[in-house]
Amino acid sequence: MVSGLRLFLMTATGIWFGFLLLGQAAFAVELGDKEKGRKLFKLCKNCHQIGQGAKNRIGPHLNLLFGRKAASIDGFRYSKGIKRAAAGGLEWHADTLSAYLENPKNLVSGTRMNFAGMKDLDQRMDLIAYLRLFSDNPADIPEADPTISDAGHDLDPAILALKGDPDYGDYLSGECTACHQTSGQDDGVPSIVAWPEDDFVRAMHAYKKQVRQHPVMQMIAGRLSDDEIASLAAFFANIKE
Amino acid sequence: MGLDRRVFMGGAAVAASSLAMPYGFAKGNGTPKVVVIGGGAGGATAARYLAKDSKGALDVTLIEPSRSYYTCFFSNLYLGGFKNLDDLVHSYGTLASGYGINVVHDWAIGVDRDKKYVTLAGGAQVPYDKLILSPGIDFVEGGVAGWDILAQNKMPHAYKAGSQTELLKAQVMAMPAGGVFAMVAPPNPFRCPPGPYERISMVAHLLKTHNPTAKILVADPKPKFSKMALFQEGWGTHYDGMIDWIGPDFGGDNVVVNPDEMTLSIDGEVTKVDVCNVIPAMKAGRIAEVAGVSDGRWAPVNAKDMSSKADKNIHVLGDAALQGDMPKSGFAANSQAKVCANAIRGELTGSKVFPAKFSNTCWSLIDDDDGVKVGASYKATDEKIAKVSGFISKIGEDAATRANNYKESEGWYAGITKDMFG
Structure with missing residues (x-):
C-alpha cells in the first residue's frame, strides 16, 4: 500500500516538482516502519546516541532532532561544512534527513559524517520513522514536525539517466565558476570539481526542490533544466583538479 | 428574551425548509438510535450533523447536564477583558x-455495553x-501536591x-x-x-491596566510548550519584566501548593501568592472509564471513524480520545465529530462514507490585536491520526498580520459555535 504510493510518486516526478515549488504536500506517504528503523539504527550507533540520557559522542545526540537547526547543539564541535549549511538555513526534517542519509556529502559539502549513504528509500524512511519517535509529539506541540512525510520519493531514474554534454556544461559553467574555483580550492565556497556525476545531479536537484538550503544555489538550480544539470555534471566531473 | 427569539426563528426556518420530512414525526420504533454524551465541540457537532444529514432517518x-454551555475556547479572552x-x-x-x-x-x-443502553442520574x-x-x-487526582477538587474555590483551575x-x-x-498571580501549568x-x-498573556493584559506592579509566576513541568517562542517574544514586548x-x-516540575495558606512552593x-491558578494533569471525562473504553487515562480510538478500540458501537471524540497527533482542542473535536458522524450515518443508514x-487551528491572543496561530492537517492511518503538514505564525511578524489573526479567530468563533449549536 505504502510502497505503491511511493512508486506512483516516483513515476510522477515531473508533476511532483510543480507541487513542491508551491510548497504544498499534495500527496503524503507514511514514514516507514519504526521497528525496522530501530534495527537499522545499528549503522548509526557507533557515533550517535538517541533516547533517554543520550549524549554527544563522535556525532551529536539525536533527541529532538526534527525541526532542529543543523549544527545547533551547544558544545558539539561541528565541521565547517555543516556550519556553512546551517548558516544557509539547513534544518532537520524528514525530507532533509532523507537527502542527507542518501549521501551526506550530497546535502552538506565537507560534512564530517563518514557514512557511505543509504541508497534504499524504504530503508531511509524506516530509519527516519524510528528517529522521529524521539522528537516532539504534535499532540502536545501542534507545530511539531509531521509524522507522515512527503519525503518518500526518489529522484526520477530518467533524470539520472540523462547523458550530459560536457561542452554545453563548459559553456554553462561560467555561472558556477564565478564563485566555485575550477582548481577545486575552497576559500569559503566549496569545491565542485571531480564529483561523480550522479552525486552532482542529486545535489542540484536537492537545491531545485529546496530540500538543500542555500538561497543562491536554490536560485541557480531553480532555473536550470534537467539537461543543463546533466551537462554541468558531465563537465565538472571531468575537470582535473 | 433574545435567546428565546433566536430559538424560535431558527426552528421556523428549518421547519419551512424541510416540510417534506418534518423532524421528529417520521421516526418509528425501527429508527436507529444514536446517543451522544457531552454537548461540547465534539458532542454538539456530532449530534447536529447526524440529525441534519440523516433527515429523520436517525433518532439522535x-x-x-448543563443547560447553558460556556465555551472553554475564548474564555481566556473573557479573563483579558476582550469578551463578556x-x-x-x-x-x-x-x-x-x-x-x-x-x-x-x-x-x-x-453504560451497559451488552444491552446497549445508558443510565442517567435521574434513573x-x-x-x-x-x-x-x-x-x-x-x-487526575493527586496531580498537584496539596491540591484537590475541594480546593478549587481557593485555587481555581478555570x-x-x-x-x-x-x-x-x-x-x-x-x-x-503589586500582588502575585501564580499558575501551576499542566503536564502533557x-x-x-x-x-x-x-x-498568562490575558492576565498580564488585565494587570497592566489595573495593577501594573503585579507579578506573574508560572511553574511549568514542561521544558517546552506550544508557540513558546511567540509567547516569549510577546511577553517581552508587551509585559516586560512582569512574567x-x-x-x-x-524546579517547575517540583511544586506543592497550600490553598489555606495561599502559598506555592517551587x-x-x-x-506567598494572591491568586493561584492550578491546572492539574488531565484524563478523559469519567464516563469513558465507566463505559470501560479508557486505558486508565484516555480512550484509544481508531482514526478512520473515531470508534473505540474496546467497542465498535462506541465512538469517542475530542479531548477524551487517544487518537494520535491531534492536539486536544475544540477545533479538533469539531473536526473529529464530522468524520465520526459521516461514518456512523453510513453504517446505520447506508449513506456514502468519505x-x-x-484539521485544526489554534489561535491565541497575546495582547490587543496581537494574535498568533498554529494549525495542521491530518489524515487517518491504520495506527493513528497522523499529522501531514502544518503552519505556525512567525516571530517578528508585522502588526497587520497579527491583527488579522485576531479578526480571523473571531470569525472562527462565530463559525464553530454555529456549527455546534445551529
Whole structure:
C-alpha cells in the first residue's frame, strides 16, 4: 500500500516538482516502519546516541532532532561544512534527513559524517520513522514536525539517466565558476570539481526542490533544466583538479 | 428574551425548509438510535450533523447536564477583558427545536455495553445502536501536591469554562497592588496546548491596566510548550519584566501548593501568592472509564471513524480520545465529530462514507490585536491520526498580520459555535 504510493510518486516526478515549488504536500506517504528503523539504527550507533540520557559522542545526540537547526547543539564541535549549511538555513526534517542519509556529502559539502549513504528509500524512511519517535509529539506541540512525510520519493531514474554534454556544461559553467574555483580550492565556497556525476545531479536537484538550503544555489538550480544539470555534471566531473 | 427569539426563528426556518420530512414525526420504533454524551465541540457537532444529514432517518439524543454551555475556547479572552461572559454562553434550544434532537439535561452515570443502553442520574435508561462519548476532561487526582477538587474555590483551575472562569477573574481583579498571580501549568497531554500561555498573556493584559506592579509566576513541568517562542517574544514586548516562567530546569516540575495558606512552593522555595491558578494533569471525562473504553487515562480510538478500540458501537471524540497527533482542542473535536458522524450515518443508514480528513487551528491572543496561530492537517492511518503538514505564525511578524489573526479567530468563533449549536 505504502510502497505503491511511493512508486506512483516516483513515476510522477515531473508533476511532483510543480507541487513542491508551491510548497504544498499534495500527496503524503507514511514514514516507514519504526521497528525496522530501530534495527537499522545499528549503522548509526557507533557515533550517535538517541533516547533517554543520550549524549554527544563522535556525532551529536539525536533527541529532538526534527525541526532542529543543523549544527545547533551547544558544545558539539561541528565541521565547517555543516556550519556553512546551517548558516544557509539547513534544518532537520524528514525530507532533509532523507537527502542527507542518501549521501551526506550530497546535502552538506565537507560534512564530517563518514557514512557511505543509504541508497534504499524504504530503508531511509524506516530509519527516519524510528528517529522521529524521539522528537516532539504534535499532540502536545501542534507545530511539531509531521509524522507522515512527503519525503518518500526518489529522484526520477530518467533524470539520472540523462547523458550530459560536457561542452554545453563548459559553456554553462561560467555561472558556477564565478564563485566555485575550477582548481577545486575552497576559500569559503566549496569545491565542485571531480564529483561523480550522479552525486552532482542529486545535489542540484536537492537545491531545485529546496530540500538543500542555500538561497543562491536554490536560485541557480531553480532555473536550470534537467539537461543543463546533466551537462554541468558531465563537465565538472571531468575537470582535473 | 433574545435567546428565546433566536430559538424560535431558527426552528421556523428549518421547519419551512424541510416540510417534506418534518423532524421528529417520521421516526418509528425501527429508527436507529444514536446517543451522544457531552454537548461540547465534539458532542454538539456530532449530534447536529447526524440529525441534519440523516433527515429523520436517525433518532439522535444528546445528554448534557448543563443547560447553558460556556465555551472553554475564548474564555481566556473573557479573563483579558476582550469578551463578556455572555459572549461565551450558548443554549441547546436550536438543536432541539430546529434539528429534532432529543436534548436531555442529566448526567450519564452508566453504560451497559451488552444491552446497549445508558443510565442517567435521574434513573432513566436510554437505548442506543451507536453511542458517542464526548465528555471532555477530568483531573487526575493527586496531580498537584496539596491540591484537590475541594480546593478549587481557593485555587481555581478555570479549565472548564463558566463559574470557575468567573471566579478566577474576580480573584485577579481583587489582587492587592503589586500582588502575585501564580499558575501551576499542566503536564502533557492536556486540553488546549497554548491555553495556559494565552491565559498568562490575558492576565498580564488585565494587570497592566489595573495593577501594573503585579507579578506573574508560572511553574511549568514542561521544558517546552506550544508557540513558546511567540509567547516569549510577546511577553517581552508587551509585559516586560512582569512574567517569570519557571521550567523544570529550575524546579517547575517540583511544586506543592497550600490553598489555606495561599502559598506555592517551587523546588522547596515557598512564595506567598494572591491568586493561584492550578491546572492539574488531565484524563478523559469519567464516563469513558465507566463505559470501560479508557486505558486508565484516555480512550484509544481508531482514526478512520473515531470508534473505540474496546467497542465498535462506541465512538469517542475530542479531548477524551487517544487518537494520535491531534492536539486536544475544540477545533479538533469539531473536526473529529464530522468524520465520526459521516461514518456512523453510513453504517446505520447506508449513506456514502468519505475518507477521514481532519484539521485544526489554534489561535491565541497575546495582547490587543496581537494574535498568533498554529494549525495542521491530518489524515487517518491504520495506527493513528497522523499529522501531514502544518503552519505556525512567525516571530517578528508585522502588526497587520497579527491583527488579522485576531479578526480571523473571531470569525472562527462565530463559525464553530454555529456549527455546534445551529
